[in-house]
Amino acid sequence: MEVLVALVLLTLFTLVTYRALDSVLETQRQVSAEMQRWREMAAAFVWLDSDLSNAVTRLDPRKPTSNVFHTRMETDGSMQFDLVRLLPEDADAGLQKIGYRCAEKKLMRLVWPEVDNPVGAPKEFPLLQGLTACAFRYMNLTGQWLPAWVPLAQQPLPSAVELNLIAAGGIAVRRVWRVQ
Numbered sequence: 001m002e003v004l005v006a007l008v009l010l011t012l013f014t015l016v017t018y019r020a021l022d023s024v025l026e027t028q029r030q031v032s033a034e035m036q037r038w039r040e041m042a043a044a045f046v047w048l049d050s051d052l053s054n055a056v057t058r059l060d061p062r063k064p065t066s067n068v069f070h071t072r073m074e075t076d077g078s079m080q081f082d083l084v085r086l087l088p089e090d091a092d093a094g095l096q097k098i099g100y101r102c103a104e105k106k107l108m109r110l111v112w113p114e115v116d117n118p119v120g121a122p123k124e125f126p127l128l129q130g131l132t133a134c135a136f137r138y139m140n141l142t143g144q145w146l147p148a149w150v151p152l153a154q155q156p157l158p159s160a161v162e163l164n165l166i167a168a169g170g171i172a173v174r175r176v177w178r179v180q
Contacts, residue, residue: 037167044127045175047109048163051098052177054085057156068151069158069179071138078103079136081149081161084115097122102134107165132166 057068071081082099099110099122106129110122128134138149138158149158162176 040128041167041173044107044109047127048100048161048175049177051083051085051100051109052161052179054087055083055157055180056086056095057084068156069149070151071136071149073148074103076103079134080110081136081138082110082112083157100136102131102136102165105129105131105134107131107134107163128165128167130168132168132170134163134165137162137164 055069069081069083071079073079078101080099080101080103082097084095084097087094087096095115097112097115099112101108101110101124107127109125109127111125112122113120137145137147139145139160139162141155141159143159145162146158151157157179160176160178162174164172164174166172
């Protein structure tokens with residue numbers, strides 16, 4: 001009888017220990033997934049910060065609207081902006097045309113092969129996926145936020161770019177970057 005009671009107690013102890021260990025491991029998996037999501041978001045924000053802080057206007061007197069900050073909103077609600085940025089001193093070309101697109105529950109970084117060839121299709125690099133919402137806004141000289149940017153002679157670049165997104169799990173994130 002004593003051996004039977006000991007076995008029952010050992011079984012109960014083992015069951016409780018197994019459940020506690022399983023709970024700890026499941027929490028660890030969830031925390032790791034959440035940390036990965038925040039690391040991806042931080043990496044995307046670093047790309048945006050680098051590109052926007054190195055934005056340049058490269059106005060060609062023969063084509064006054066070339067190579068400035070452009071925005072576009074599609075009928076499906078997707079948003080995009082593109083610009084020309086300075087590359088680090090050790091880069092060969094010196095300038096690069098890049099862009100960002102919010103579409104299909106993703107934030108994409110776009111890289112054109114040539115600065116002066118708008119016909120060439122950009123390479124797309126997904127930065128964030130599984131977004132519920134994603135939108136850009138642009139600040140003018142007077143501090144007003146605009147849904148689209150129209151370059152002006154006195155201000156070819158916006159003062160700032162705002163990104164609003166809702167990540168998986170309903171987490172709302174708003175970031176603002178000063179443009180050069």
